[in-house]
Amino acid sequence: MRPFLPEERLGSLLALLGHWGEVYGPVTTGDGVTAFRPVSDPGQLRLEYRRTLIPPKRFLLPPRETILTYSPDAGYQPLDTAQPALVLFGLHPCDLQGIAYLDRVFLEGVVDTSYRRNRQALTIIGLSCEPDEFCFCGAAGADLPAGCDLFLQRTPAGFFVTAGTMKGEEICDRSAQLFTLRQPAGTTPWHHPLADAICRGCAAGETFPDNPLWDRFAERCLGCGACSACCPTCYCYDVLEQGGLDGQAAERLREWDNCLFKSHGEVAGGVNFRRSRRERLQYRFLHKYYGFGALRGVISCVGCGRCRAVCPVEIDLAALFEGEDHDRQ
Amino acid sequence: MTGSDSSMIPFMAEIVASTPLSADTSLFRLRLDQGIADYLPGQFFQLSVPAGGEFPVSPASAADGGGELEFCVRRVGQVTSHLHSLGPGGRVGLRGPFGNGFPVAEMAGAQILLLAGGLGIAPLRSLLHYILREPERYASVTLMYGAREPAAMLFRDELVALARQERFRLLLTVDFVRDEPVDGRVCTVGLLPALLRGVKVEPAATWAAICGPPPLYACLVAELASLGFADERIFISLERRMKCGVGHCCHCALGQLLCCSDGPVFRYSAIKGITGAI
């Protein structure tokens, strides 16, 4: 028997979660986009959503954020204000896996102080999903994906609830009166054939250097960077500094950068280490499927399908693993 | 400059001297507000000019247990221009040191061949100073340094003076001669690879270290290979765009290696198979 939250009590759980911070969940915005926004009433939630346009990484690595301030007296200092607490409600397993990966990048080894500050402000509530034609994750159907405090397995009548952390257990304790006990129906783990092909390809170290898809992709890529901006595990950033008007105080900011932009590999004096679009696409490919530096050998594509869904010219790097017949153009 | 945040939050230093070395390059001597400047030759720092920005730069000095260190910086763009506008008393920030540096322990006891092109002299001067502090620990050290033209040759007088030492051999070259003549005793006209072809080395007992502009690497490596150098005995210090210095921002990969944290000094054998590495 497992704790079960009947659907009609979801509103009570949301109200209770307010104790851990402002609750954000998947909603459809005025311009028809699915996004994580503040929710107070379960009626606003789009529980059947597939994917948001912008992944939840924006709560950990905002598109632009101040990371340090400078003053002549104090030198460079991290921000000393606390980040407001947030509850992210309804993250799918792919996005949870994305956050677990970002945690490895920014919290293992050298700790990124700004990321840690943002991460500590989050309480994460996962939600099972129904994949669509763009998804190819291998994780859906799992009882408890990594990276969440609490996971909700959706059924027609409500949700099976599993705690993933101490905080999750605390939430369960506090909301115990909302739960009933139910015999879990066996979930069928979902395996996408593409996820299997990617695992096989990566295990064999395939980079497909001779695949004609590379040329076809390079010919039509617009360099817009949408694939990387909407990827839950793309985290490159640029750093800028802005001086105050008094010429004394300054702020250091970081903002999303993008390996599909030409400037990404440029150094002073006009040298560019990734001059061609093909090289830039291959850079993204290598990072997603093989990993860089300390995370060499770790696949970071979580199969959320965002890049294939948003690319205006239907470039899908994962198609390399399927062979050229699957190029959708 | 200890403390767990020294890789994320710059610590402050003051410019104690800035000495022009050429039309666009100066040597900046910095004193840390606190602590000891501890680093290996070939490692680098992220140098911040408040309100200007930050850039990666390798010390041109060798750590000496004190709180001062030197950077040789060419004015090429925004942040380096900000730095050049500062004089003694100017305030800057530093994060680091980052990266691996040259494997100085492994190099002990052997002959050392340093090959520098242009600004690549900066980290190799650090290594040279490191070696010449205890020259008896090495069989010999040879520096071959090529500059674009005589006026762009950095540290010439200092290097010529150091070359009076018995174990240090200096060979300077310029790509083409312009401006005033250089010291004829030590300066040859021609490209560095050509100069290399003419010297006597014992490849099996020598470690080679290269730093210079990107086009130089492939020629020098080919030349060293034809002299009989094994790939494992060649160390190359590489430049890439770098923002974080700690393996987070993902600008600096060559293959799956990150230049900032797996390098910036690489054994040639480790990067030989990586397209575009050199």
Ligand SMILES: Cc1cc2nc3c(=O)[nH]c(=O)nc-3n(C[C@H](O)[C@H](O)[C@H](O)COP(=O)(O)OP(=O)(O)OC[C@H]3O[C@@H](n4cnc5c(N)ncnc54)[C@H](O)[C@@H]3O)c2cc1C
């Ligand atoms: C490991 C290492 C050691 C270096 N050592 C030295 C040295 O000893 N002396 C020296 O003069 N120079 C050195 N450089 C090069 C130096 O970092 C660049 O010349 C400097 O970043 C140029 O900055 P800028 O703002 O003046 O140039 P701009 O062209 O105005 O730069 C524009 C933008 O590009 C970025 N950018 C340009 N080149 C680089 C680069 N190579 N790495 C990262 N970002 C870059 C800048 O941060 C800036 O955001 C080194 C670089 C590396 C990677």
Ligand code: SF4
């Ligand atoms: S590469 Fe594409 S499918 Fe994979 S995680 Fe990123 S956006 Fe999702």
Ligand code: SF4
């Ligand atoms: S979304 Fe498509 S067109 Fe845009 S940069 Fe990515 S691959 Fe190129």
Ligand code: FES
């Ligand atoms: S400089 Fe940021 S990853 Fe290397």
